[in-house]
Amino acid sequence: MMHARERMLGRLRAAAPAPSDDAALDRRIGAHYSAAPPQSAALVDAFERALVASRADVWRATAADWPAQLAQRIAAHGARRLLLDPAGAEGAALLAALPPTVAPLPFRAPLEQWTDELFDTVDAGFTVARSGIAATGTLVLAPDPGTPRTVSLVPPLHIALVYADTLHATLFDAVQAERWGDGMPSNLVLVSGPSKTSDIQQTLAYGAHGPRWMWVVIVTERGTP
């Protein structure tokens, strides 16, 4: 359909007004979002408040404590099969703390080789967020080979770990500080709570297609390696 492309562009070029320059608009957007950066403690508070408002379960823990705490909660929830990346430091720490009732499961093969098993038998998925956004209670997830996209999407419980020192005040700050404009991964997902819908008579219901429950562990101090 090369001719369609040329005709569409031809019509637009014939009608286009004078092109405008990015720089002026960039400055304007920057000025709109410029504010004194809040203190780290205020960021964590705002982040937690917004996530709780979106019906996520949120708690804070230290680097030393979180694996055992989380493992115990997972067991108490009744989850039996947990997706995690054993090659990641956090995945390995959680794996070591899991009781025998919870079976750890790496994302072992391309999705299409085990779609039904993933859809029908996995109770929870564990991810480590790249960062967080305080204003809206949002996790920035960058899926990778160890933790693909479906880990935070298909199981009914999504558990995300985020380090307090990665929190940004706003989405704009995250885009600027992490230089998203310089290049993006094939998929980047911003998650703000469990899956929900109000498509039936404006009544809110959770677990529409994605996770029904979302847990967020905020690691307040990284500890000494």
Place this chain on the structure above:
Amino acid sequence: MKARSLQFVPPADFHARAGAALADPKLRASFRGAMDFLQARRGTQFPDALELERLRDLGEAVRQHALANLPQLLVQLEEKLQAAGAQVHWAETAEEANAIIAGIAAARGARKVIKGKSMASEEIELNHYLAARGVDCVESDMGEYIVQMAGEKPSHIVMPAIHKTREDIGALFEQHIPGTPYSDDVDTLIQTGRRALRKAFAEADIGLSGVNFAAADTGTLWLVENEGNGRLSTTVPDVHIAIMGMEKVVARLAHIVPLASLLTRSATGQAITTYFNLISGPRRPGELDGPRELHLVLLDNGRSQAYADEQLRSTLQCIRCGACMNHCPVYGRIGGHAYGTTYPGPIGKIISPHLLGLEATADLATASSLCGACGEVCPVRIPIPALLVRLRTEANRDPREQVAHPLKGQGAKFSRGEKLVWRFWSGAFAHPAAYRTFRLAATRLRALTPGEQLGWTRHRTPLRPAARSLADLLRERGQPE
């Protein structure tokens, strides 16, 4: 579920359908409740009027900047996506877009398509087109799923099943999903839908989605949703096809930040939706999920007609939040189906003439009191009332008149008789002698005024000149005319 042929309703029958909708108390209650809810929700998101106005300025600036550079941005988006391994297709018409998508499906022997929400796919009536070629489309957005099951079209661009009660939906699920007992509990209904659709995600050959925003600098498609069906549709099947109105691209990823904030706050009164899904290419080597193929279909379908005219170009600033319909006194009373167009409400009135021509849509622009609510809530400051007036003018323009950017269907409402009446009217008011004669005749012959005055007397008492004119009364009081 078997794909059903959709009953396309010609927008030309607007008046009849609006009348029927007004007489349906159940429908009216559904819409009234929904409008009140959505207006209140939006209100909670903008407690600071100054911040709202500044953000609207910014949203308008971002969209105008993008439109000013549109041809270059589309080429840049294409290059970026191609470099990431995606394929970009250009479609001038709905037919071309359908043929491109059917071609992709046919080349892979695909029989099953799972769909995330896409108004552009509604606009081209893709489900119907593919069904006729043996490809089954299943809508996975809960609202769209319900509407498809009922064999209807969405009645709202953000909340497609807004016209249905939970009792309606309970009956629908009982009838169409095997082994489902009747329930009108919303949580139960959603879990039923989730179970029914999970299988469809796992079995689909192709996932099809819309696009909320695209960034030219990074080649990113930005999808906004709450349910997760959009993520599943764009992640699980081996092929992902995204379809997008060509006006949706902006220069930079960072420019989407204010737009996304305006969109979710204006649409459903949320600071952010559950998911922002940013897609910048197909599955890369080493990755274990995500589609191996990514296609983007860029759709014109009449948009370049709006683009060609400096005033009408602002129509393309729209980010499809639906706030204009949520605040429209006409939409709130007649609902979305009465319009007969894919996009109902104020935005539908100003975009549909470009997609469908004025012959079919000329009545839509007149179904407005020009109260201005739509323009006031529009997050990107589209001057909707001014555009309605402009479209009325174009619909009444002499079809033979040569203008710089003629609209398809120019003069659809043109009437020689009406034009003559107005010419007489302006002549009488421009010439004092003629006006005095007209005034004398009107006041003396008032008894002859007909009781039936075309459309006017359908809902109003007849117009009749006063016995004495204002000039007569003034003269009696000793004041000059």
